[in-house]
Amino acid sequence: MLPFQTPLCQRLGIAHPIFGFSHEPDVVVAIAQAGGFPVLGLARDAPQDIPAIVRDVEARLAGLPYGIDLMLPAQVPEQADPQSLQAALPPAHVAFVAGLRERFAIPPPGKPSFFTAHARSEALFQAQIDAVLNSKACAVATAIGLRAELIAEAKRRGKLTFSLIGSVRHARKALDMGVEVLVAQGYDAGGHTGTVGTMSLLPQIVELAQNTPVLAAGGIATGAQILGCICSGAQGAWLGTLWMAAQENHTPPALLDRLIASNSEDTIISRAHSGKPCRVLRSDWIDAWNEAGAPPPLGMPHQQALTGDVFASIHEHNNARLIYEAAGQSVFGIRERTTVAAQMDLLVAQMDRAWDRMAGWAQQPA
Numbered sequence: 001m002l003p004f005q006t007p008l009c010q011r012l013g014i015a016h017p018i019f020g021f022s023h024e025p026d027v028v029v030a031i032a033q034a035g036g037f038p039v040l041g042l043a044r045d046a047p048q049d050i051p052a053i054v055r056d057v058e059a060r061l062a063g064l065p066y067g068i069d070l071m072l073p074a075q076v077p078e079q080a081d082p083q084s085l086q087a088a089l090p091p092a093h094v095a096f097v098a099g100l101r102e103r104f105a106i107p108p109p110g111k112p113s114f115f116t117a118h119a120r121s122e123a124l125f126q127a128q129i130d131a132v133l134n135s136k137a138c139a140v141a142t143a144i145g146l147r148a149e150l151i152a153e154a155k156r157r158g159k160l161t162f163s164l165i166g167s168v169r170h171a172r173k174a175l176d177m178g179v180e181v182l183v184a185q186g187y188d189a190g191g192h193t194g195t196v197g198t199m200s201l202l203p204q205i206v207e208l209a210q211n212t213p214v215l216a217a218g219g220i221a222t223g224a225q226i227l228g229c230i231c232s233g234a235q236g237a238w239l240g241t242l243w244m245a246a247q248e249n250h251t252p253p254a255l256l257d258r259l260i261a262s263n264s265e266d267t268i269i270s271r272a273h274s275g276k277p278c279r280v281l282r283s284d285w286i287d288a289w290n291e292a293g294a295p296p297p298l299g300m301p302h303q304q305a306l307t308g309d310v311f312a313s314i315h316e317h318n319n320a321r322l323i324y325e326a327a328g329q330s331v332f333g334i335r336e337r338t339t340v341a342a343q344m345d346l347l348v349a350q351m352d353r354a355w356d357r358m359a360g361w362a363q364q365p366a
């Protein structure tokens with residue numbers, strides 16, 4: 001086994017410098033069991049469900065370390081529910097989406113989901129924050145927004161604070177607020193992103209952060225890339241897209257087929273999902289928002305109030321033509337249905353091979 005226990009790995013007590021973000025508890029448990037550091041995304045969970053989700057994950061982890069991630073943008077309403085937001089949506093947008101529902105014959109979703117029952121608001125965020133602070137997670141990560149009170153309170157409770165940042169400006173803000181680990185997430189990443197690619201962002205953040213540990217995120221799907229990030233000064237890599245290929249993710253079959261068939265060019269940045277720029281896998285639904293005559297997507301949380309039922313429906317009905325999800329340029333690494341354990345083994349073996357290759361080159365006579 002390679003000596004790739006960076007200081008952050010040692011601090012967290014993990015075997016490999018691999019940090020795995022997922023909304024799916026089964027993936028989180030499997031990443032921890034395979035020696036990585038899992039981060040459970042709770043941004044898509046209703047506050048009332050979070051305590052049970054967290055209790056279940058903690059019981060299955062049996063003391064293995066894990067983190068929780070929340071997405072906390074500023075400028076959302078104090079209180080919001082989908083119905084009241086829907087009542088105030090611009091009529092032209094409502095008509096456009098009604099036209100798409102008809103054109104693509106999208107049925108209403110049959111089951112309740114976060115995307116139809118909830119709207120992002122300060123009240124929702126506060127409930128999510130309370131549940132996270134009360135958890136046994138040893139780390140708290142936040143994305144899109146920074147909350148000084150959350151960072152201070154998480155630290156007071158002994159949790160390590162992480163922040164996903166996409167620019168030098170954001171990184172500076174996070175450091176000023178006392179964040180302890182920066183996740184330099186490049187434009188290549190699945191989900192909400194900035195405009196700078198991981199390869200260019202990482203060295204700038206490493207230089208700025210000095211003694212604060214930095215992780216690299218975005219576009220990473222191989223062990224050689226992880227090693228490359230460590231060579232650039234990162235203490236590990238943070239992966240999101242890759243786990244969607246694992247059976248533990250319970251990815252709808254149509255989405256998994258599309259992920260397997262997709263290359264990096266099949267992901268694009270779109271505001272059609274959440275209202276904020278988000279890298280997603282293309283589908284006819286996403287493309288419809290780029291057609292001539294389509295209105296610009298609304299902001300967050302209004303775009304979700306407008307289209308949340310469609311997202312829920314196309315996932316529930318496994319709609320091969322329309323289904324999409326956040327996905328990074330790292331989708332090139334998804335080539336078959338697999339398991340988290342197999343993915344972790346492969347990443348570690350690839351790190352090993354890349355190390356041997358480098359060592360071989362380093363020994364070549366000039």
Ligand SMILES: Cc1cc2nc3c(=O)[nH]c(=O)nc-3n(C[C@H](O)[C@H](O)[C@H](O)COP(=O)(O)O)c2cc1C
Pocket residue numbers: 021041042043044069070071142143164185188189190191192217218219220238239240241242325326327328329330331
């Ligand atoms: C399906 C999916 C959902 C995501 N949701 C969140 C989220 O709720 N919060 C967050 O901080 N990051 C989220 N991300 C981004 C990941 O944390 C991570 O930065 C990103 O996946 C890294 O790039 P990669 O997708 O190329 O591996 C999501 C990514 C994916 C693929």
